[in-house]
Amino acid sequence: MRMYDIIRHKRDGLALTAEEIAFFVHGYADGTVPDYQASALAMAIYWQGMDDAEVLVMTSEMRDSGKVLDWSDLPGLKVDKHSTGGVGDKTSLILAPIVAAAGVYVPMISGRGLGHTGGTLDKLESIPGFQVHLSEERFRQVLASTHMALAGQTEQIAPTDRKLYALRDVTATVESIPLIVSSILSKKLAEGIDALVLDVKCGAGAFMKDAQQAEQLARALVKVGKRAGKKMVALLTDMDQPLGRQVGNALEVVESVEVLCGKSNGVLAELSFELAARMLVAADAFVDLAGARQKVRDLIGSGAAMAKFEEVVAAQGGDPDSLHNGTGLPRAAHARELRAEATGIVQRIDAEAVGMAAMVLGAGRSTVADKIDPAVGVSLHRKVGDPIQKGERLATLRYNDAARIDAGQARLQKAYVIGPEAVAKKPIIRQVID
Numbered sequence: 448m449r450m451y452d453i454i455r456h457k458r459d460g461l462a463l464t465a466e467e468i469a470f471f472v473h474g475y476a477d478g479t480v481p482d483y484q485a486s487a488l489a490m491a492i493y494w495q496g497m498d499d500a501e502v503l504v505m506t507s508e509m510r511d512s513g514k515v516l517d518w519s520d521l522p523g524l525k526v527d528k529h530s531t532g533g534v535g536d537k538t539s540l541i542l543a544p545i546v547a548a549a550g551v552y553v554p555m556i557s558g559r560g561l562g563h564t565g566g567t568l569d570k571l572e573s574i575p576g577f578q579v580h581l582s583e584e585r586f587r588q589v590l591a592s593t594h595m596a597l598a599g600q601t602e603q604i605a606p607t608d609r610k611l612y613a614l615r616d617v618t619a620t621v622e623s624i625p626l627i628v629s630s631i632l633s634k635k636l637a638e639g640i641d642a643l644v645l646d647v648k649c650g651a652g653a654f655m656k657d658a659q660q661a662e663q664l665a666r667a668l669v670k671v672g673k674r675a676g677k678k679m680v681a682l683l684t685d686m687d688q689p690l691g692r693q694v695g696n697a698l699e700v701v702e703s704v705e706v707l708c709g710k711s712n713g714v715l716a717e718l719s720f721e722l723a724a725r726m727l728v729a730a731d732a733f734v735d736l737a738g739a740r741q742k743v744r745d746l747i748g749s750g751a752a753m754a755k756f757e758e759v760v761a762a763q764g765g766d767p768d769s770l771h772n773g774t775g776l777p778r779a780a781h782a783r784e785l786r787a788e789a790t791g792i793v794q795r796i797d798a799e800a801v802g803m804a805a806m807v808l809g810a811g812r813s814t815v816a817d818k819i820d821p822a823v824g825v826s827l828h829r830k831v832g833d834p835i836q837k838g839e840r841l842a843t844l845r846y847n848d849a850a851r852i853d854a855g856q857a858r859l860q861k862a863y864v865i866g867p868e869a870v871a872k873k874p875i876i877r878q879v880i881d
């Protein structure tokens with residue numbers, strides 16, 4: 448078999464055979480297929496697409512290029528959630544303890560933030576002492592004892608995807624649905640889960656800005672995941688404006704704790720609780736959604752979900768006392784208010800621009816090598832549809848480095864659009880695909 452022929456077949460619109468896909472994935476993993484041929488194939492896939500059978504083979508081959516974790520010695524179905532990424536998206540910190548408190552195992556492997564979007568690992572690392580680098584043995588111990596574990600992806604999980612994703616990133620081939628599906632699912636299936644709830648974000652701050660494309664991606668993920676034998680459901684959710692009111696690592700932990708303690712009932716709570724309920728149903732802990740939703744409310748009301756979060760924080764080396772009122776978490780030394788320049792209604796808050804403002808302050812990375820400042824970020828006092836008077840506070844920028852604040856403020860200023868018209872609040876969940 449020759450890589451040349453595989454590229455030609457895809458270029459000419461043919462479906463690749465399982466053997467051809469395996470030849471490519473193995474060859475790319477061991478270096479016998481060079482980057483220039485892999486990038487030519489990625490571009491051919493970008494233009495010609497792949498059918499579901501091809502995507503399933505690609506996913507399985509990439510999953511099997513590394514270690515596939517196995518938790519079958521623990522009882523019941525294991526469930527995780529994957530978000531395509533957004534600004535202020537801290538639902539993992541809320542839903543994982545809820546689901547674990549209901550007795551379902553959640554082996555959660557998360558990523559770091561890059562660009563305008565944040566990452567769960569960075570948020571967790573703002574908790575003093577919290578350890579996201581767990582050996583497989585330690586991960587298993589934490590999972591077995593607390594029903595959840597939160598760790599970073601190791602080099603052994605779907606290593607070919609890591610290599611191919613880096614190549615796609617520099618060859619303009621990221622935006623290909625078959626390649627995105629096989630990339631996301633190869634990593635998630637390697638986690639050893641039985642069920643996956645997807646939060647596919649759509650809007651200005653999302654990877655998929657176009658609603659139709661987001662829906663196409665969600666449908667493809669659900670379909671291929673099901674064909675791989677997993678229970679799948681996807682929620683298409685709004686990411687035009689940031690999720691919740693805090694953007695920045697320690698700030699988002701504080702906001703998550705408020706939701707876990709039942710002190711906040713806005714859209715962040717609404718989405719996190721719905722995702723948690725869907726996870727409980729996907730894991731067969733409940734047959735009906737109404738029962739699962741009630742269970743979620745009970746676990747919040749009784750304090751069991753927050754107690755579970757404290758338990759896992761302690762199990763992973765963190766200081767649970769730091770979470771109380773956020774007093775033990777890193778805090779920025781300075782704050783600057785962003786005030787409204789006109790009276791009216793908030794028409795728009797561009798999530799990407801808010802994410803970039805937080806990144807400029809040091810909350811995110813522009814390259815993978817950048818170090819982040821866990822304390823800094825943006826607090827949003829007004830959201831879309833809220834009335835505002837000229838001179839009132841729209842948001843607060845929290846910062847440590849005075850050299851960054853003007854650039855951060857300029858970005859945030861551009862994010863807010865104020866106008867005279869009333870704005871209908873959009874639902875956070877646009878559609879459910881199962």
Ligand code: URA
Nearest residue numbers: 612621626627630631
């Ligand atoms: N996220 C991934 O993990 N892979 C992609 O291809 C795109 C987004």
